[in-house]
Amino acid sequence: EKFALLGTDYVYPRTTNNILEAYLQEKGIAAEDIFVNYTPFGHSDWSKIVADVVALGADGKKVGVISTINGDANIGFYKELAAAGISADDIPVVAFSVGEEELSGLDTSDLVGHLAAWNYFQSVESDANEAWVEAWKARMGEERVTNDPMEAHFIGFNMWVNAATAAGTTDVDAVRTAMYGQEFPNLTGGTAVMLPNHHLAKPVLIGEIQADGQFDIISATEPVPGDAWTDFLPESAVLKSDWKELGCGMYNTETSTCVQIESNY
Structure with missing residues (x-):
């Protein structure tokens, strides 16, 4: 009923939060029931922020946290929640930046029951994933874990090989043209597809953090086509990315023009 x-x-x-604010309000969450806060990399003093999150529920409404906190700052955040006596049953946290590698080697006792959203978890049950995890651990050590960015790279590299083979060259433009429509089995089952907007169609998974630093997958979708521009923000709702037919990543459907971004790099 309320979100931090x-x-x-x-x-x-x-x-992400600009999109989430618009999405939540469209779903009937009042603007005053959405608390937004940003902290620098490595932030360590979470007492005031956690107190503010807890205070959101002072009126009895249920509070949830959507976290895009990155890196070591997560350790202090979850520890402060636990120190305040807040469990996942009280105020659940779903993280977009916490996976197996971030949890590796940490005491996860303060994190059990909280959630993360990715396209892949090491705990996925499939023959392909079990073989892949086994090969990774055999090469790198039993303590090493896999994670979502690794699966994305696994898919992307194999798609590139197939596209370069089809193109008969490693020329960038030729390979890019051959990339559209490339399919490759992902490790969660099903097939990843390269779309004309340079994004993949992949399933979305929600996992619950376990004591061993792995995830119990509690929700999984069918493959979701990656969208370069969200419909929840008016400035991007009019944009379309289509490199195959339009040759443009920011095509304005109202003006029928391709928006060019200048770079200083």
Whole structure:
């Protein structure tokens, strides 16, 4: 009924939270019931922020946290929640930036029951994933874990190999053209598809953190087509990305023009 959107202060959390605010309000959550806060990388003093989150529920409404907190700052955040006597049953946290690698080697007792959303978890039950995890551990050590960015790279590299083979060259433009429509089995079952907007169609999974640092998958969707521009913000709702037919990543459907972004790099 109320939401705290907590993020590290850089572009990904700010963009994510802009979308989430618009989405939540469309779903009937009042603006005053959404608390947004940003902290610097490595932030360690979470007492005031956790107190503010707890205070959201003073009127009896249920509070949830959506976290785009990055890196070591997560350790202090979850510890402060536990120190305040807050469990996942009281105020559940779903994180977009906490996976197996971030949990590896940590005491996860303060995190059990909280959630994370990714396209892949090491705990996925599939023959392909079990073989992949086994091969990774055999090469790198039993204590090493896999995670979502690794699966994304596994898929992307194999798609590139197939596209370069189809193109008969490693020329960038030729390979890019051959990439559209490329399919490759993902490790969660099903098939990842490269779309004309340079994004993949992949399932979305929600996992519950376990004491061993792994995730119990409690929700999984069918493959969701990746969208370059959200419909929940008016400035991007009019944009379309189609590199195959339009040759443009920011095509304005109202003006029928391709928006060009100048770079200083």
